[in-house]
Amino acid sequence: MTTSTLTSLHHFIGGDASTAGDRTSPVYNPATGVQTGQVPLADAATLTTAVDAAETAAPAWRSTGMAKRANIMFNLRQIITARRGELAAIITAEHGKVLDDADGEITRGLENVEFCAGLVHHMKGETLEQASTGVDVTQLRQPVGVVACITPFNFPAMVPLWMVTTAIAAGNTVILKPSEKVPSAALWLAEAFREAGLPDGVLNVVNGDKDTVDRILDEPRIKAVSFVGSTPIARHIYTTAAAAGKRVQALGGAKNHMVVMPDADLDAAADAAVSAGYGAAGERCMAVSVVVAVGDIADELVAKVSSRMADLTVADGATAGADMGPVITAEAKDRIEGYVAGAAGEGATVVVDGRAGHGTDLPEQGFFTGPTLLDHVRPGMRVYDEEIFGPVLSVVRVETYDEAVELINNCRFANGTAIFTRDGRAARSFTFDIEVGMVGVNVPIPVPIGAFSFGGWKDSLFGDTHMYGPESFNFYTRRKVVTERWPLPSESQITMGFPTN
CATH class of the missing domain: 3.40.605.10 (Aldehyde Dehydrogenase; Chain A, domain 1)
Structure with missing residues (x-):
């Protein structure tokens, strides 16, 4: 052109x-x-x-x-x-x-x-x-x-x-x-x-x-x-x-965690993870980038997320039926795919590789990279520690609620977080314990309505x-x-002391 x-x-x-x-x-x-x-x-x-x-x-x-x-x-x-x-x-x-x-x-x-x-x-x-x-x-x-x-x-x-x-x-x-x-x-x-x-x-x-x-x-x-x-x-x-x-x-920036408790509706949690992780190709500061699976639910949850990813259509955003469009630039695409390329070497399991040539059907032109799912991610890995700002969802496995809270509170980012559970006490404890600016309970992207205000904590x-x-x-x-007084002329006097009530 x-x-x-x-x-x-x-x-x-x-x-x-x-x-x-x-x-x-x-x-x-x-x-x-x-x-x-x-x-x-x-x-x-x-x-x-x-x-x-x-x-x-x-x-x-x-x-x-x-x-x-x-x-x-x-x-x-x-x-x-x-x-x-x-x-x-x-x-x-x-x-x-x-x-x-x-x-x-x-x-x-x-x-x-x-x-x-x-x-x-x-x-x-x-x-x-x-x-x-x-x-x-x-x-x-x-x-x-x-x-x-x-x-x-x-x-x-x-x-x-x-x-x-x-x-x-x-x-x-x-x-x-x-x-x-x-x-x-x-x-x-x-x-x-x-x-x-x-x-x-x-x-x-x-x-x-x-x-x-x-x-x-x-x-x-x-x-x-x-x-x-x-x-x-x-x-x-x-x-x-x-x-x-x-x-x-x-x-x-952000690194938003979504905690899934053992009692959660895993189908609803999987739907939320896919929607919040891959919507807008992950280019949202409130996107879910880490799913924290608590207890023994991780295998089932990963399978449910993976199965839903297979149905996503990656295409021009103006195309009817498109679920996810491209990322913003060729440089962004290369940076995101660099994280995916290094994930296995850091010890993560690449469950779904969204890069072209790895099983994801992508348009030949444009800045497209498909949704990626990583399992067995841990702090210390680049894919966990850094904001990727792309369609990469990491799963971290923990044994207990306390471990999940500790994981999130140790993160330097504190923009948004969410918990999926049927237990009201766990939900209340989470909102009390967590050191993050915006919290969702069974809401994956807790952006406040206009009558409240938006913002995180920490970095x-x-x-x-x-x-x-x-x-x-x-x-x-x-x-x-403005402090004002309207005295009568007869009330005027010189007062050298500091004014008091």
């Missing part, structure tokens, strides 16, 4: 399209391996222009009434809902996930739009009358200013809707830096926001790579940074931005607040406390 036939993408700055930047990055359809577009990568001048636009728009947007902001959220929901098939097709074409999964991503993003439509409740402050004689105290929530949202490739619409919508509802203006691998969904959302009534400059989309991210971290006018991605980059963003005095929330989260929901409004606002 020649460059002239590629789709030329752009930035969205101050309400206008821009192709500024002296470098570009290719955009592929992972299902074909063919480059479909190219996106400009912002240089220093481009980012400066975007921050200028956000800074210029900030005073008027902060002064915009809450009811008008809420109305924009209602309009946005209506626009996305009416055209969700169009957005899902864009996601599938650039990420590769199947259309049903892309549509599900949109649904979860809309949950936060709906939550933010109630911003008049979330932005309320607090007032204490007569804190002292004739003295009233009011605590206000006010926006931070210009904020940056740096989003990952695996959820091109959902994560921007988790971040950007709350930031805007709270009165901030935004620089959105999507993954350069999947830029089109962010640009689509920017146009939807404008159609919903958002003024120009409140949301700006700046495409870029690591250089652009580093410029965002150095830009003093950007007051807060929200990020989702791998743990090494999350740690870098957190330490760099915090050192520059910015507010930071940086969500990192899965850097910062003090989780994403979307109530904690997100805390992140995107600052508290101001």
Whole structure:
């Protein structure tokens, strides 16, 4: 394919399209391996222009009434809902996930739009009358200013809707830096926001790579940074931005365990393991990557998971009947298959090998690797210790519940976990004992609904607040406390002591 036939993408700055930047990055359809577009990568001048636009728009947007902001959220929901098939097709074409999964991503993003439509409740402050004689105290929530949202490739619409919508509802203006691998969904959302009534400059989309991210971290006018991605980059963003005095929330990687107790419904557990392990080709930070089989159920459970894997159809995500699409890039495919290739040498049993030529029927073109199942995995193996971020499911065998809890609590990642059991006492003990941020009981992917907030512990989260929901409004606002008294002239006097009640 020649460059002239590629789709030329752009930035969205101050309400206008821009192709500024002296470098570009290719955009592929992972299902074909063919480059479909190219996106400009912002240089220093481009980012400066975007921050200028956000800074210029900030005073008027902060002064915009809450009811008008809420109305924009209602309009946005209506626009996305009416055209969700169009957005899902864009996601599938650039990420590769199947259309049903892309549509599900949109649904979860809309949950936060709906939550933010109630911003008049979330932005309320607090007032204490007569804190002292004739003295009233009011605590206000006010926006931070210009904020940056740096989003990952695996959820091109959902994560921007988790971040950007709350930031805007709270009165901030935004620089959105999507993954350069999947830029089109962010640009689509920017146009939807404008159609919903958002003024120009409140949301700006700046495409870029690591250089652009580093410029965002150095830009003093950007007051807060929200990020989702791998743990090494999350740690870098957190330490760099915090050192520059910015507010930071940086969500990192995961190694999510699903404990299956001896009393569990093994058919239901096997269904859940396949769904949560191989959906979106395992490219989810909440994907189940480790099944912990407790007691003597492992052989039966592995057989049930393996039998279900044989029925999965790996194909272009836009194809009817596809269960799993490709991974995002050829490099990702090679990295994932490198873990599989080394698993046996580490002592794991390769039950199902998803690589081409090992029994899995894969399309000849595109970045496809099939679902892989590994048994007898242990801590210390690379396939256990590291985040693979692909369709590789490992089974760890333990004898007791206590061993399962110890295994999970010793893991450096603590994003999500789940337990499958019929025993209410075991389930309650698990939720109490486990040191993980999000827990499911007979729910394999425990992503909270929009009224709660999303985030893990340990190396899965850097910062003090989780994403979307109530904690997100805390992140995107600052508290101001006003103490006021209206004395009569006759009550005025000089008091040199420290004020007390």
